[in-house]
Amino acid sequence: KAGVTQTPRYLIKTRGQQVTLSCSPISGHRSVSWYQQTPGQGLQFLFEYFSETQRNKGNFPGRFSGRQFSNSRSEMNVSTLELGDSALYLCASSRDNPGDGYTFGSGTRLTVV
Amino acid sequence: AQSVTQLGSHVSVSEGALVLLRCNYSSSVPPYLFWYVQYPNQGLQLLLKYTSAATLVKGINGFEAEFKKSETSFHLTKPSAHMSDAAEYFCAVSDQGNTGKLIFGQGTTLQVKP
Numbered sequence: 001k002a003g004v005t006q007t008p009r010y011l012i013k014t015r016g017q018q019v020t021l022s023c024s025p026i027s028g029h030r031s032v033s034w035y036q037q038t039p040g041q042g043l044q045f046l047f048e049y050f051s052e053t054q055r056n057k058g059n060f061p062g063r064f065s066g067r068q069f070s071n072s073r074s075e076m077n078v079s080t081l082e083l084g085d086s087a088l089y090l091c092a093s094s095r096d097n098p099g100d101g102y103t104f105g106s107g108t109r110l111t112v113v
Numbered sequence: 114a115q116s117v118t119q120l121g122s123h124v125s126v127s128e129g130a131l132v133l134l135r136c137n138y139s140s141s142v143p144p145y146l147f148w149y150v151q152y153p154n155q156g157l158q159l160l161l162k163y164t165s166a167a168t169l170v171k172g173i174n175g176f177e178a179e180f181k182k183s184e185t186s187f188h189l190t191k192p193s194a195h196m197s198d199a200a201e202y203f204c205a206v207s208d209q210g211n212t213g214k215l216i217f218g219q220g221t222t223l224q225v226k227p
Contacts, residue, residue, distance in 0.1 A: 004156075033213045042220060043203065048213025056213045090156055094213070099145050099164035102215060104156040 002026065004093050004105035012111045018079040021108045025072050025093030031055075032074040033102065034066060037088040046089075049074050050096065081112045115140055117206050119218035127226050132176075132191040134221050136204030139185065145207040146187045147215065148178055152200045160202075163187060174198070199225045 005024040013019050025032050033056075034046040045058040049068035066076040072093075078085055088109050092102035120135040138144060145164050149157040161172025168180045178189045187204060201222050205215040 006156075031213050033215070035215075043205075043215075043217040045214050045216070050213065058214070092157075092215075099162070101147060101159050101162045103159070104149070106154075106156040109154075 004091055004103050006089075006091050006105035006108050008108060009106065010109045010111075012113060013081050015081055015083060015112055017081050018077060019081060019110060020075050020077045021089055021091075021110070023074045023076075023091030023093075023105060025074070025091075026103055029093035029095055029103070030072050031094045031096050032068055032072060033092045033094075034074070034076050035090045035092065036060075037090055037107070038086075043090070046076065078110075083112050086110060086112045115144065115206050115216045117204050117216055117218040119202075119204050119221050121221055122219065123222045123224065125224040125226060126194045128196055129193050132189070132194045132198065132223065134189040134202050134204075134223065136178075136187045136189065136218060137185055138187065138204075138206045140206065146178075146180060147205045147207070148172065148176070148187075148189050149203045149205060150200050151203065151220075157203065160189070194223075194225045196225050196227065199223055 007022045031050045033048040037043045048056040052068045063079045068074045088107045090107045092104045094102045116139045118137045147162045148160040151157050160176050161170045163180045171177045176191045201220045203220050204218040
């Protein structure tokens, strides 16, 4: 079966711009989570969506936002980009039981210049 | 708050040697525990998970981990390292009631020498 698909794979943006990243979960998975991965901070949880509702949120500024559509696809948006937003952004999906584990996509590598 | 500590940011072993990657967690209630592997420029792949069933968990690629509540540990082992095991490994914990959120350790880079 198809895995978690993230687009685009690579992105270069200028400071001050905004960006939208997309994530298509595994069919049947209704929970989608987003993580930011940087060399300095490691893997940090951004937020989780379930049935189009944000169910959990990490400690990131309001410039980071997301949404989920009725088909469970999710997008995250970062406004007013800063150099420090350069990172690998990972999306993970699951059915709705934390014990099932989470399947990750290959990520979107965002570079802010 | 939950936390995960991985002892050793870099571990180097010879091909064929035992692999031992250490993970300790802090939790007041039994959590769900996971080990993930990440190859360069890729996402995370689930190796194995503990969900309060058997304390010895077997995963893919010959890896296994043992949940020890008394030591709050969930160390990852593999009897014989292969060159293809060279990657970064992450231990993660999830609250049973905190869906969608994994808390990760800082990761351990495994180097396998020929």
